[in-house]
Amino acid sequence: MNAITRRRMLLGAFGVGGSLAGIVAADRIAKRYNLIPPDCRGVYGPGETLTYAASRVVVGDAPAREFSRSMISKTPFLNEVAPPNDAYKKLQASGWKLTVDGMVAHPLTLTLADLRAMAVGRQITEVSCEEGWSYVAEWIGTPLRGVLNEAGVLPQARYIVYRSTDTNWWDSLDMAEAHHPQTLLTWGMNDGDLPIGFGGPLRMRVPRQLGYKSIKYIASLTATDSMKGFGKGLGSASPEAGYSWFAGI
Ligand SMILES: Nc1nc2c(c(=O)[nH]1)N[C@H]1C(S)=C(S)[C@@H](COP(=O)(O)O)O[C@H]1N2
Ligand SMILES: [Mo]
Numbered sequence: 001m002n003a004i005t006r007r008r009m010l011l012g013a014f015g016v017g018g019s020l021a022g023i024v025a026a027d028r029i030a031k032r033y034n035l036i037p038p039d040c041r042g043v044y045g046p047g048e049t050l051t052y053a054a055s056r057v058v059v060g061d062a063p064a065r066e067f068s069r070s071m072i073s074k075t076p077f078l079n080e081v082a083p084p085n086d087a088y089k090k091l092q093a094s095g096w097k098l099t100v101d102g103m104v105a106h107p108l109t110l111t112l113a114d115l116r117a118m119a120v121g122r123q124i125t126e127v128s129c130e131e132g133w134s135y136v137a138e139w140i141g142t143p144l145r146g147v148l149n150e151a152g153v154l155p156q157a158r159y160i161v162y163r164s165t166d167t168n169w170w171d172s173l174d175m176a177e178a179h180h181p182q183t184l185l186t187w188g189m190n191d192g193d194l195p196i197g198f199g200g201p202l203r204m205r206v207p208r209q210l211g212y213k214s215i216k217y218i219a220s221l222t223a224t225d226s227m228k229g230f231g232k233g234l235g236s237a238s239p240e241a242g243y244s245w246f247a248g249i
Pocket of ligand 2: 079128129130131211212
């Protein structure tokens with residue numbers, strides 16, 4: 001099922017599909033359960049809130065589909081990436097490190113070896129681009145929640161911000177997505193190291209959302225209770241470019 005169909009279904013399940021009463025009811029649920037996305041303002045704001053709140057209530061923690069080994073794509077679709085920039089080269093040369101800061105009890109600096117020494121997660125899932133293509137691969141990495149537990153995320157934190165060495169590639173996840181067992185700080189792909197084109201040495205894989213949330217070349221994480229002060233405060237760079245912060249599929 002593609003993202004659009006799934007979203008229509010969700011909205012249908014919420015009994016909205018254009019009915020004002022439905023929208024008002026959904027809006028009330030969104031407020032009550034604190035399901036207001038950071039990009040809730042502006043022309044598309046109410047739609048964003050509906051999609052996000054409906055998905056969190058209806059889909060909940062349901063996992064993204066996992067595939068069998070025989071369904072791994074022979075030629076995974078490599079989206080065009082910018083050539084490695086100075087920030088990438090510098091981090092690579094000094095030994096890649098992931099910093100974890102913000103609303104945490106113990107700020108961390110983790111090497112790739114530190115990450116590999118933690119509990120390992122594996123999944124055969126699909127990367128789906130908003131442009132319509134997709135492919136299946138095996139992803140091997142450290143579940144983000146393991147890192148968050150080690151850092152001791154404070155209870156008042158609501159989002160985990162993650163940043164790439166690539167300019168303008170940063171995003172954030174709510175706590176449900178950040179702690180979801182399939183959300184993976186990925187360092188391996190199809191039983192080898194993660195190739196640079198696919199985000200190596202470290203990529204955030206968020207298989208329950210569209211490909212653009214799976215940001216390559218991750219250098220830092222920050223726990224925060226508000227997205228104010230991060231870019232334009234909309235939760236990620238995507239809404240600044242016309243895409244949704246929440247990209248559930
Ligand atoms: N740093 C960085 N991460 C990125 C991108 C990018 O250009 N730079 N493209 C995103 C988009 S739009 C998609 S659909 C997926 C594509 O992943 P792939 O190259 O493995 O197919 O990566 C995402 N992560
Ligand atoms: Mo994409």
